[in-house]
Amino acid sequence: MRFGLCCIFIEEPIRFRTTTAKALAGLPRPEQYARLSDICCENARSLLRAVQTVHSLGIGAFRVTTPFFPRYTHPEVGYTLEELPGGEEIRSLLAEVAQLRSRLNIRLSFHPDQFVSISSLRDEVVRKSLAELEYQGLVAELIGADVITIHAGGRQGGKEATLQRFQANFPLLSERVRSRLALENDDISYTVKDLLPVCEQLDIPLVYDVHHHRCNPDGLTVEEATRHAMATWRCHGREPWVHISSRRNSWGEGNPRLHADYIDPDDFPGCWQGLELTIDVEAKAKELAVRRLMLVLGLS
DNA sequence: GCATGTCAAGTTGTG
């Protein structure tokens, strides 16, 4: 078993910067490039330190923040690495990341949020989502990330029709993205049961989120869902990836979908013990939560 | 210097 940290650190002094389209819009183009170049360069350095740091904490995976190259696909202020004054330096830093993560055996991943929806009814949304995935695919290739996890989308026109659109639009992605794409069950619409046939058709793996499964059950037990999801990875000789989190309030106050600071050990599926799995820990206390879970499970 | 507001995104649900 390896455990994964998601996007940021709470105690370790590693931060990822970003900026907004609005803040950039007022600047002349060269100044936009200069500012973006600074941020991307700093983020590349931070990622290098992040890989070193998770390794020293005994953590085996790291999810890269979505705005790693902020506003990269934005219609007005978007850019390419070649346009940035520090473009070459950034590329070489990312190559260092790839080398280090390979040497330390750290898995890297991306997880664009719900706004990336290639099954949308709106062409414009699909177009922007494809562009966003291509951006993440580019960075994934440069740093050696092997998974980009997304959700199936909303329910416009019904779940079946939405999944059909997902499958119809999938071939529009480059091989770079398709070979990394994985589908994750969500907490309101698409369950493991819904997604398994899609994953099979498209020959892509399923990321099993046990918390979403508990919010949005489908008749499968945790053990069954785990087994089915794992098979979608194993058939390609890849290590399966799963997510775990705990709801913020055990008594259902407030929004049950909010993540808690730490993982309640009771939420950890007993059947996961000893499996060859990468387990992303989605908890607000970040690396502290990963460490505590490992400690409770007797793994550190 | 700190507190509050803003930004970014798509979908769903409400009024």
Next chain:
DNA sequence: CACAACTTGACATGC
């Protein structure tokens, strides 16, 4: 039909 809510942390702004 229009718009708020959802989510989240860093940026940006104002006092």
